[in-house]
Amino acid sequence: MxxxxxxxxxxxxxxxxxxxxxxxxxxxxxxxxxxxxxxxxxxxxxxxxxxxxxxxxxxxxxxxxxxxxxxxxxxxxxxxxxxxxxxxxxxxxxxxxxxxxxxxxxxxxxxxxxxxxxxxxxxxxxxxxxxxxxxxxxxxxxxxxxxxxxxxxxxxxxxxxYQPFDFTEDYVVTTIFMKSKEVIREMVQRKIILPFAMNGDEPKFMSFEELPVGFHEQLLQYEKRSFVYTNFTLGKDLRLEGLYQVQEQHGLIQLF
Structure with a gap:
């Protein structure tokens, strides 16, 4: 379990x-x-x-x-x-x-x-x-x-x-999450082209960083993926992998 x-x-x-x-x-x-x-x-x-x-x-x-x-x-x-x-x-x-x-x-x-x-x-x-x-x-x-x-x-x-997110509504991810082509497409569609934008009283941000996720077991070097951290609301059509709804946690988390 x-x-x-x-x-x-x-x-x-x-x-x-x-x-x-x-x-x-x-x-x-x-x-x-x-x-x-x-x-x-x-x-x-x-x-x-x-x-x-x-x-x-x-x-x-x-x-x-x-x-x-x-x-x-x-x-x-x-x-x-x-x-x-x-x-x-x-x-x-x-x-x-x-x-x-x-x-x-x-x-x-x-x-x-x-x-x-x-x-x-x-x-x-x-x-x-x-x-x-x-x-x-x-x-x-x-x-x-x-x-x-x-x-x-x-x-x-x-x-x-906790339970897997069902993508029935738009959502916010409170953890870092892996960037993908779908994430980039979402940014373009929503015209998120600046790292900071204003929406009401809350400043919006989006930051990116390439981070290690593990090791290549033959080369013994970091294997890396690009990650995003943001407080933007993401559309329900953007189906990120590994998203979970957590009890008492505002927003979602990605497990990887």
């Missing part, structure tokens, strides 16, 4: 490193993505991370089939505040730099927070143990938000009744 739960994850600072570098700065993803969330859950339940070269981490292998939904909290128009920090690295390859010191620049998230929905199998022992740990706010390993020094915490454990 499947159960849907959520927790609110928060941190003072976060760094969800992108694999590329831009103008000498290591950039961060704005949104939490699924592989990072699975890593956090793996730490909570005591699964190992990266131990062997050219091998996927244990937490990913054991948790990858859990469907998740990710909703940013307290993010202005879907974007968290960011800052760039600069520090010195004088160990390892950095000692080859002039003066034996390498200056590192990193973009970091300020007070990132997300409501994370998890669809767990109540007949699978590891997932039952994970649910129990989340409910009791217990962790085998200290979870962190991308870097060891950015510790995180969670609260507000909830369990929900």
């Amino acid at each position: 499947k159960k849907l739960i959520s927790i609110d994850l928060k941190a003072d600072l976060g760094f969800l490193k992108k694999p590329d570098i831009n103008e000498g700065i290591y950039l961060t993803y704005n949104m939490m993505h699924k592989p990072v969330l699975l890593g956090i859950l793996g730490a909570i339940v005591g699964l190992e991370g990266y131990r062997e070269k050219n091998k996927l981490p244990d937490y990913y292998i054991q948790l990858k089939n859990i469907r998740v939904g990710i909703q940013p909290l307290q993010a202005k128009n879907g974007n968290f505040l960011k800052s760039v920090v600069e520090y010195n690295n004088s160990v390892g390859y950095a000692s080859l730099e002039k003066g034996g010191n390498l200056i590192i620049k990193e973009q970091i998230l300020i007070q990132p927070a997300f409501r994370c929905f998890l669809e767990l199998d109540a007949q699978e022992n590891l997932q039952v143990r994970l649910m129990d740990s989340l409910r009791k706010s217990e962790a085998d390993y200290l979870p962190y938000f991308g870097k060891n020094e950015f510790s995180l915490w969670w609260h507000d454990f909830r369990e929900y009744d």
Whole structure:
């Protein structure tokens, strides 16, 4: 039997490193993505991370089939505040730099927070143990938000009744959701061509980000999809996959 739960994850600072570098700065993803969330859950339940070269981490292998939904909290128009920090690295390859010191620049998230929905199998022992740990706010390993020094915490454990959405009416999705050709077509038909628009007293926004959804199991590289986060009302003819109506939750969530 499947159960849907959520927790609110928060941190003072976060760094969800992108694999590329831009103008000498290591950039961060704005949104939490699924592989990072699975890593956090793996730490909570005591699964190992990266131990062997050219091998996927244990937490990913054991948790990858859990469907998740990710909703940013307290993010202005879907974007968290960011800052760039600069520090010195004088160990390892950095000692080859002039003066034996390498200056590192990193973009970091300020007070990132997300409501994370998890669809767990109540007949699978590891997932039952994970649910129990989340409910009791217990962790085998200290979870962190991308870097060891950015510790995180969670609260507000909830369990929900939920059911697939039937597309009988227009709808709002409160989580990030995967962008598709149908989403783009909907934007064009509704003439949503600006990231921000006004509708009554509520400012409307739509943000996009390409995010990892898993790993290519041979290349050991991120597999990515484009995601949307918006408060626009979407037409019932736009049939997104994995949409669910959640008890006591305004709007819908997408599980992936």
